[in-house]
Amino acid sequence: MHPYRTHTCGQLDLSHVGATVRLSGWVHRKRDHGNLLFVDLRDHYGLTQGVIDISSPLFAIAEKVRPESVVTATGKVVARSADTVNPNLPTGAVELAIDDLVVESPADVLPMQVAGEGDFSEDIRLRHRYLDLRREQLHANIVLRSRVISSIRRRMTDQGFLEVQTPILTASSPEGARDYLVPSRRHPGQFYALPQAPQQFKQLLMVSGFDRYFQIAPCFRDEDARAERSPGEFYQLDFEMAYVTQDDVFAAIEPVLAGIFNEFGRGRAVTPPPFPRIAFADSMLKYGNDKPDLRNPLVIADVSEAFRGSGFGLFARQVEAGGVVRAIPAPGGAAQPRSFFDKLNDWAKAEGQGGLGYIVFEEGGGKGPIARNLEPERIAAVRQAVGLKDGDAVFFVCGAKDKAAPFAGFVRTRLCAELGLLKDGQFAFCWIVDFPMYERNPDTKQIEFSHNPFSMPQGGLEALESMDPLDIKAFQYDIVCNGVELSSGAIRNHRPEIMYKAFEIAGYTKQDVETRFGGLLNAFRYGAPPHGGSAPGIDRMVMQLADAQNLREVIAFPMNQQAQDLLMGAPATVDQSRLRELHIRVVAPPPKAKADEAEKPA
Numbered sequence: 001m002h003p004y005r006t007h008t009c010g011q012l013d014l015s016h017v018g019a020t021v022r023l024s025g026w027v028h029r030k031r032d033h034g035n036l037l038f039v040d041l042r043d044h045y046g047l048t049q050g051v052i053d054i055s056s057p058l059f060a061i062a063e064k065v066r067p068e069s070v071v072t073a074t075g076k077v078v079a080r081s082a083d084t085v086n087p088n089l090p091t092g093a094v095e096l097a098i099d100d101l102v103v104e105s106p107a108d109v110l111p112m113q114v115a116g117e118g119d120f121s122e123d124i125r126l127r128h129r130y131l132d133l134r135r136e137q138l139h140a141n142i143v144l145r146s147r148v149i150s151s152i153r154r155r156m157t158d159q160g161f162l163e164v165q166t167p168i169l170t171a172s173s174p175e176g177a178r179d180y181l182v183p184s185r186r187h188p189g190q191f192y193a194l195p196q197a198p199q200q201f202k203q204l205l206m207v208s209g210f211d212r213y214f215q216i217a218p219c220f221r222d223e224d225a226r227a228e229r230s231p232g233e234f235y236q237l238d239f240e241m242a243y244v245t246q247d248d249v250f251a252a253i254e255p256v257l258a259g260i261f262n263e264f265g266r267g268r269a270v271t272p273p274p275f276p277r278i279a280f281a282d283s284m285l286k287y288g289n290d291k292p293d294l295r296n297p298l299v300i301a302d303v304s305e306a307f308r309g310s311g312f313g314l315f316a317r318q319v320e321a322g323g324v325v326r327a328i329p330a331p332g333g334a335a336q337p338r339s340f341f342d343k344l345n346d347w348a349k350a351e352g353q354g355g356l357g358y359i360v361f362e363e364g365g366g367k368g369p370i371a372r373n374l375e376p377e378r379i380a381a382v383r384q385a386v387g388l389k390d391g392d393a394v395f396f397v398c399g400a401k402d403k404a405a406p407f408a409g410f411v412r413t414r415l416c417a418e419l420g421l422l423k424d425g426q427f428a429f430c431w432i433v434d435f436p437m438y439e440r441n442p443d444t445k446q447i448e449f450s451h452n453p454f455s456m457p458q459g460g461l462e463a464l465e466s467m468d469p470l471d472i473k474a475f476q477y478d479i480v481c482n483g484v485e486l487s488s489g490a491i492r493n494h495r496p497e498i499m500y501k502a503f504e505i506a507g508y509t510k511q512d513v514e515t516r517f518g519g520l521l522n523a524f525r526y527g528a529p530p531h532g533g534s535a536p537g538i539d540r541m542v543m544q545l546a547d548a549q550n551l552r553e554v555i556a557f558p559m560n561q562q563a564q565d566l567l568m569g570a571p572a573t574v575d576q577s578r579l580r581e582l583h584i585r586v587v588a589p590p591p592k593a594k595a596d597e598a599e600k601p602a
Contacts, residue, residue, distance in 0.1 A: 010046020288409015
């Protein structure tokens, strides 16, 4: 017999009754029923109930074994009585009558419980991640992640994509986030950068004659954590294709994404390909953001003209000054009590807004503070623009476009929740297309790339030379699912003359481009095919499939929100001898109080 196990803890059933077997695993929990001691054994595959009679010399040994100790148990498989069968366990019809028990590794008193649904702080969970990973839900999430990645690989390979690994130590690139820098020992004062994405390398693969590339790529960005963004590192399905248009890219990745969500979505509906396409400008207008959750049926409308020169002076004056009025429908809102409207008004004020005006539509016209000061024909225009009927209500957001649009999106989300309109139980995909090539930095007022700097502008060189930069659109696109951006992508700029001009508009000199992107630029001079791709986030996909609220629930060893690895103690100080080898001297920041004082104007 094998020294540790003949079967796993998730394998035994009625077909094994009478057999002598050996199991190894963790003591999940114990239950003392007087004459019988029940010991649940758990391993990666499942859980089996063991039982020891009080007459057995093993009883005293088992009584002293703490939970999460590793033991090896040998005995006969017996059928449970009908009233003790556990239908929720694959092994619930049998139990192991233990006649030999070896404690392989005793456990100390646990800093956190593994059995049960106890709630523990993030610090404890991350510091003792090996215990956290033993817990049922988190363990299942990591298994799900592995299966998703395996399915992705199969689907990509079946479409003719070739998996290629790209370098981890590379050069800094303006991807929109801070690089993690690695000092070079052999080249004093110089640094490698960990890749924010394999952007340039996958483009170089296309120039090198490969037609379809992919990898499950690690990416590194020194940025703050969010619920859908892990600090430090993350993984994406990075892929690139040669001789393709935007339509070709969509046609290649849509069956992969739809297939993954159908395979692992546990019966939830998935948007069938082809996915809807929404222009960036339309998304900002109709949904208030570029990551719309299409499970929310509410659509925002612009009703600025209905208020221009109207009797409702507050809105009329802002429209004349260049502002906008956005209307968010509330189907059935007329049936809501006055407290519903007051609560939303108070919420808007707490969010820094002046309030949240509204009109209620009932037989005979509109009612409410705004309706009392707005001409009937204008009320009718609002009603028609938003598509409302008697019994509905509409809320308004007014202000500068860049402020009103996103807040209207927040109102849309809040109203959907308050009215219970979210169409749950589905994965609603869409593409956001026609992103602006450039945007103006609100602080510096300089023109910057709004998305991927390596994208092809729509209209090519002619557009760059003749159009207002803020009016130029790019062949850039995002894939969004249930309000979460899964991926950014683009058709790439593969022409050196277009690349020089595109970067010039963003403030880069020709020398800057050649210094920072010389490898890619030189490659383009020797024949580069038109190419494009994308990179859906693995972590974000698994997060949605697992119904997790945070990326840390689908990553085996994540950092905390401060980008610290509490388990391994990173980041950490380094010996002076190592720093000298790397030609680095650490300069401590000034004390905060003194630094703040120094920043005050004279």
